[in-house]
Amino acid sequence: MYKLLFLLLMSMVSAQSYRFVYEYKMKPDLAKKDSVITDYMNLDTDGKKSYFYNSAKHERDSVYAVTGNLKDLMEAKSYDQNLSYIVEKDYAKKKINFYDNFKAVNILIPENESPKWKIEKEFAKINSMNCQKATANYKGRTWEAWFSKDYPVSDGPYKFNGLPGLVIRLNDSGDDHVFNLIQIKKISALPSVLPKSTKQISLAEYKKAMANYAFTNEDIEGVDVNKQDGKVGIRLKDGYVAKMGMDDMKKAAKLDEEITRRLRKTNNSIER
Numbered sequence: 001m002y003k004l005l006f007l008l009l010m011s012m013v014s015a016q017s018y019r020f021v022y023e024y025k026m027k028p029d030l031a032k033k034d035s036v037i038t039d040y041m042n043l044d045t046d047g048k049k050s051y052f053y054n055s056a057k058h059e060r061d062s063v064y065a066v067t068g069n070l071k072d073l074m075e076a077k078s079y080d081q082n083l084s085y086i087v088e089k090d091y092a093k094k095k096i097n098f099y100d101n102f103k104a105v106n107i108l109i110p111e112n113e114s115p116k117w118k119i120e121k122e123f124a125k126i127n128s129m130n131c132q133k134a135t136a137n138y139k140g141r142t143w144e145a146w147f148s149k150d151y152p153v154s155d156g157p158y159k160f161n162g163l164p165g166l167v168i169r170l171n172d173s174g175d176d177h178v179f180n181l182i183q184i185k186k187i188s189a190l191p192s193v194l195p196k197s198t199k200q201i202s203l204a205e206y207k208k209a210m211a212n213y214a215f216t217n218e219d220i221e222g223v224d225v226n227k228q229d230g231k232v233g234i235r236l237k238d239g240y241v242a243k244m245g246m247d248d249m250k251k252a253a254k255l256d257e258e259i260t261r262r263l264r265k266t267n268n269s270i271e272r
Contacts (some may be wrong), residue, residue, distance in 0.1 A: 005213040010157055017046040020166065021055065021183035022157045027176045030083065037080050043157060044190050050155050051193050052087040054079045059192060061239065070222045073241050074233035082266045086193055087159055096159055099195060102176050102209055103219060104237035106195035109203050115143065127181065128167050140272025143173040150183070158270060162251055177270050215260040219242050234259070
């Protein structure tokens with residue numbers, strides 16, 4: 001009876017598209033564990049595949065694609081530079097693709113490893129949903145997930161999937177990376193978020209490129225100066241907008257090194 005009900009619910013969910021919005025709290029610097037960044041990520045699914053991406057980045061890019069106005073980017077919501085990636089999951093093929101952009105190159109990294117979950121006999125009610133606990137060792141961290149069969153979609157934030165329900169809450173053992181589901185809404189269809197052309201590389205090549213990143217003037221696509229606010233917005237070719245105070249720029253002994261320092265990627269990655 002339960003199996004039949006689960007399949008019926010799954011077919012209903014599959015016929016519609018949903019957006020699950022997660023609040024994401026991360027500690028970007030191993031040396032400053034009291035420093036926490038809060039951002040918001042969308043998990044969009046139509047029951048066949050899903051996209052996980054940064055909400056503010058998508059809104060900003062969508063506006064810029066229409067207007068081409070750099071000022072729109074400067075005035076849009078900010079997002080953390082570590083969250084420019086997109087995770088695509090294909091349920092039927094059990095396939096995960098990781099997309100990012102490095103110095104104007106759209107990168108694709110196919111993912112072959114999925115979390116191996118241990119479902120625990122612990123239950124809780126989270127945001128009015130009946131949840132069950134699961135644990136896994138994945139990508140160098142020990143993870144705790146609370147999933148719910150109220151939405152029978154075997155999916156969750158980032159690359160996490162494979163549970164008999166939707167991940168409602170997820171955190172690693174040190175609470176360096178914490179995801180909480182805060183909103184659910186129907187959408188008409190999956191948005192167009194994937195790059196049109198990509199270069200496939202390995203995860204090792206990607207991590208090396210990110211670790212060795214250094215800013216140069218060639219990375220700049222455009223600059224917007226707001227004298228009234230005393231701010232300078234620098235649009236990079238990878239799509240990210242860095243905002244700096246004019247006074248800070250004047251004080252910097254070497255501007256390139258100062259911008260590189262501000263744009264340095266996290267040393268506390270979700271994957272160790």
